[in-house]
Amino acid sequence: MSAPFQPGAGSPTAGLPRWVRWSVYVRSLVLQASWNHQRMQNLGLLFCLLPWLRRRTRDAERDRLFCRRYFEFFNTNPYLAGYVMGGLLRLEQERDGAGGLPRGQAQTFRDSLARALASLGDQLFWLGLRPAVALLGCVLALAAGGAGIVALGSLALLVIVGQLVWRWQAIGRGYAAGYDIVNLLGDARWHRAIGGAKRATLVLAGVLAGWFLKAGWDHAPRTGVTTWISLLVLGGIMVLPTLLRRRWAGEFIILAAAVLGVVLTFALGTKGS
Amino acid sequence: MMLPELAFAPGNAEWGLVGWLALLAGCLALDETSGAQTWLSQPLPAALLAGLVCGSPMAGLAVGLPLQLALTMNLPVGQTVTGDASGAAVAGVGGAVLSGRLPAVLGAGSGDPALTGWLLLGAALISLCGHPLIQAERRLHLVWMLQGRRTLRDGRLGRLERIHLRCVLATVLRGAVFGAAGTLAVAGLWVPVYDAMPAGLSPALSWLPWLAGALGLGAVFERYGLSPHWRWVTVGVAAGWLLGVAA
Structure with missing residues (x-):
């Protein structure tokens, strides 16, 4: 003391x-x-x-x-x-x-x-x-x-x-x-705050995911892709890191997204927006 | 593909803007790794500040938003600083504005969506280039810190203070030089390459901000666990969908 x-x-x-x-x-x-x-x-x-x-x-x-x-x-x-x-x-x-x-x-x-x-x-x-x-x-x-x-x-x-x-x-x-x-x-408040912050992060990530899916739905006809394919692609990509159990740095996420973009473009024959 | 002509020839006004962007990048570098570590050095506010400095906040929002989503889980836990994201955000926005181009904000009508993807890709590469510079600066800190051992013998406190302030200055200088070089590289090289690219790649680049953002959100779900917290995520997704409807 x-x-x-x-x-x-x-x-x-x-x-x-x-x-x-x-x-x-x-x-x-x-x-x-x-x-x-x-x-x-x-x-x-x-x-x-x-x-x-x-x-x-x-x-x-x-x-x-x-x-x-x-x-x-x-x-x-x-x-x-x-x-x-x-x-x-x-x-x-x-x-x-x-x-x-x-x-x-x-x-x-x-x-x-x-x-x-x-x-x-x-x-x-x-x-x-x-x-x-x-x-x-x-x-x-x-x-x-x-x-x-x-x-x-x-x-x-x-x-x-x-x-x-x-x-x-x-x-x-x-x-x-x-x-x-x-x-x-x-003090127990530390752990309550940690739990609260993590839940808030997940809810906010969910909000953005929902907005992404809605925007993908609206955006799809302009790219020549059907709305369901657009939803499946975006939704699938959001669960991809969980399925693969891999953590990438953000910069590598962007590089991976670039490769995915090229693959999707040629696979789906999209017209661009 | 022919090499693009380097059409970017900055005048006095442009050099002035590069100077302001360098100053901003220096301050953000301090905030990101050394200083107060407020929220400002995160990609979204950094890009927005760069946009405000350039007089085009929408360009800042266009680059900053997908960059932030992709880099959200870049956390300074342990020693895992990956790159200089704030410098990259400044360079992406500054380069676009200097070359007179307007990238599109995610989901918004105006601007060039393929350019947003191209700038995002450029920002990722620039950020990765910043990693060895940060490591080199930290090795320099070690050399300077060891010079401080002399104070353990003679008790002169001023030496330690000067060494620490020298480290602060080195960070600002590193950030400023990196930000200015990145901005000039984007304006003088990266955007001209975009103009010379085959049109067939344009849809892939338009997809890029969406895919990078979705992968970034996926990284958040992976980190906190999607299955144990699916209720929270579902509530969020429903709210986000409604937000999209309202918008």
């Missing part, structure tokens, strides 16, 4: 000066800029934590040891990295003036938390929200017609502001929790 840093302070983040939090936050937006294959986000994490260190009186030996603690391998989901940073700043703050945080303690906290957050973040953001938002954008672009650009702009604004606010709060929550961040990780 982390001892409260400033007993009686009004806010749990009172020990973290606003300017330091702001600097850490701004820097955390480019956490991955120096991503490398050996230590991944190590330099990024150190870059984010330096504003806190710079507010201390200069001590080359202490600075050197601080950098050694965080120059090691580090990798987590960038949207949740604020929890790690906030937590580490809390631990550093508590041991400030007492020789600094022991290297092993920093390593254990950082690595275990980073691993758990990487898994959660990948599930929630990369596999859940990111495809859901991408598909929602496609639905809006198709449904809104001429107002599609305004709709997409509004969606972009919502997503960007939402995640910037999330990241700001993550630093504060990580700092306030300290070692108690484990309780936060066990």
